[in-house]
Amino acid sequence: MVIFPVRCFTCGSVIGDKWEYFVNEVKKGRSMKEVLDELGIKRYCCRRMFISHVDLIDELVRYSRKV
Amino acid sequence: MGKFAVEVIEKDEKTVKLKFKGVPLQILNALRRAALEYVPTMAVDLVVFRDNTSVLHDEIIAHRLGLIPLKSDEALNKYKSPEECVDVKPEESLDCYAHLTLEASTGPDEVKDIYSGDLKPVTDPKVRPAYDRIPIVRLGPRQSIALDAYARLGRGVEHIKWSPATISTVTYLAQINVDVSKCNLCGKCVEVCPREALAIEGNVLKTYEDRCIICRQCVRVCPTEAIDVTHKEDEYILTIESSGALRPERIVFEALKIVASKLDMLLSRLELIVKAEVRG
Numbered sequence: 001m002v003i004f005p006v007r008c009f010t011c012g013s014v015i016g017d018k019w020e021y022f023v024n025e026v027k028k029g030r031s032m033k034e035v036l037d038e039l040g041i042k043r044y045c046c047r048r049m050f051i052s053h054v055d056l057i058d059e060l061v062r063y064s065r066k067v
Numbered sequence: 068m069g070k071f072a073v074e075v076i077e078k079d080e081k082t083v084k085l086k087f088k089g090v091p092l093q094i095l096n097a098l099r100r101a102a103l104e105y106v107p108t109m110a111v112d113l114v115v116f117r118d119n120t121s122v123l124h125d126e127i128i129a130h131r132l133g134l135i136p137l138k139s140d141e142a143l144n145k146y147k148s149p150e151e152c153v154d155v156k157p158e159e160s161l162d163c164y165a166h167l168t169l170e171a172s173t174g175p176d177e178v179k180d181i182y183s184g185d186l187k188p189v190t191d192p193k194v195r196p197a198y199d200r201i202p203i204v205r206l207g208p209r210q211s212i213a214l215d216a217y218a219r220l221g222r223g224v225e226h227i228k229w230s231p232a233t234i235s236t237v238t239y240l241a242q243i244n245v246d247v248s249k250c251n252l253c254g255k256c257v258e259v260c261p262r263e264a265l266a267i268e269g270n271v272l273k274t275y276e277d278r279c280i281i282c283r284q285c286v287r288v289c290p291t292e293a294i295d296v297t298h299k300e301d302e303y304i305l306t307i308e309s310s311g312a313l314r315p316e317r318i319v320f321e322a323l324k325i326v327a328s329k330l331d332m333l334l335s336r337l338e339l340i341v342k343a344e345v346r347g
């Protein structure tokens with residue numbers, strides 16, 4: 001996806017606000033499980049949103065549309 | 068309805084877990100559904116773009132804005148119901164719509180994230196995003212976005228963005244019966260239980276019913292048919308997790324009011340029908 005979803009596709013729980021922290025912690029070398037547990041993401045529908053997301057917006061962000 | 072009891076099992080900012088005794092399952096299920104579908108909250112319903120040169124289309128941004136929970140505790144008492152606002156123009160009515168705005172732009176070499184916290188209330192400071200750090204869009208160099216967003220009360224039946232509950236469940240409580248005369252303490256059930264609800268302690272099989280998820284694996288594996296798992300007849304657990312728009316206990320109260328008013332409505336319709344039949 002281009003940008004991380006605001007909510008979990010399955011249960012609707014708000015997850016958007018936790019993405020940056022998740023990415024930063026995982027980049028530091030912590031395991032995904034540990035970070036997700038810390039963030040209180042309990043259900044596997046929400047957990048897969050984090051684990052499977054590929055952020056593509058950086059690939060596009062330097063191109064502006066003509067308006 | 069006879070005697071009933073409610074016990075708060077868990078409660079925090081986001082979740083409330085209540086144990087009901089003596090309340091019929093149908094009523095709890097009506098509550099559960101009212102929490103998902105009928106309790107109103109505020110959500111962005113119309114977005115007017117003045118400018119958007121970001122890489123996300125207007126529709127995507129509008130959709131993301133809609134999904135951001137807005138604080139609705141005060142708004143519930145203030146704004147008109149969704150039914151009363153059907154034909155109202157967003158720009159014109161302060162009783163129906165709260166106006167918010169978002170404006171941002173970037174310099175020649177700047178890349179910047181725009182967050183839900185950048186969505187600023189214009190007409191009502193109480194109606195604001197429940198979370199400040201939800202990314203809405205990432206702006207590249209020399210891009211800008213400017214929009215007006217109008218939020219109103221709505222219900223989950225219309226669109227799930229208005230639903231105050233992200234989880235609303237009624238679950239059974241386990242009842243584990245062990246026939247001591249048949250149990251030979253082989254431990255097969257303990258081994259297979261996924262929730263550590265069973266344990267052999269000394270020379271008895273101990274049960275921890277609150278951990279049990281009624282999967283009945285233990286029943287299938289027991290060689291002597293000594294164990295049986297059912298659910299308690301008269302006890303249920305209602306769990307509600309809030310999206311952040313309303314406090315979880317408020318969702319329960321509002322759901323209760325809605326179920327009660329629906330029952331009143333049903334009763335008055337029935338009375339009309341009965342009266343009409345009596346008159347012939």
Ligand code: SF4
Pocket residue numbers: 241243259260261262263264265278279280281282283284285286296
């Ligand atoms: S029903 Fe499942 S969870 Fe409950 S005690 Fe048996 S194996 Fe464990």
Ligand code: SF4
Pocket residue numbers: 245249250251252253254255256257272288289290291292293294
């Ligand atoms: S599997 Fe059956 S016999 Fe074996 S310990 Fe469990 S209840 Fe007792």
Ligand SMILES: [Zn+2]
Pocket residue numbers: 008009010011012013043044045046047
């Ligand atoms: Zn989920």
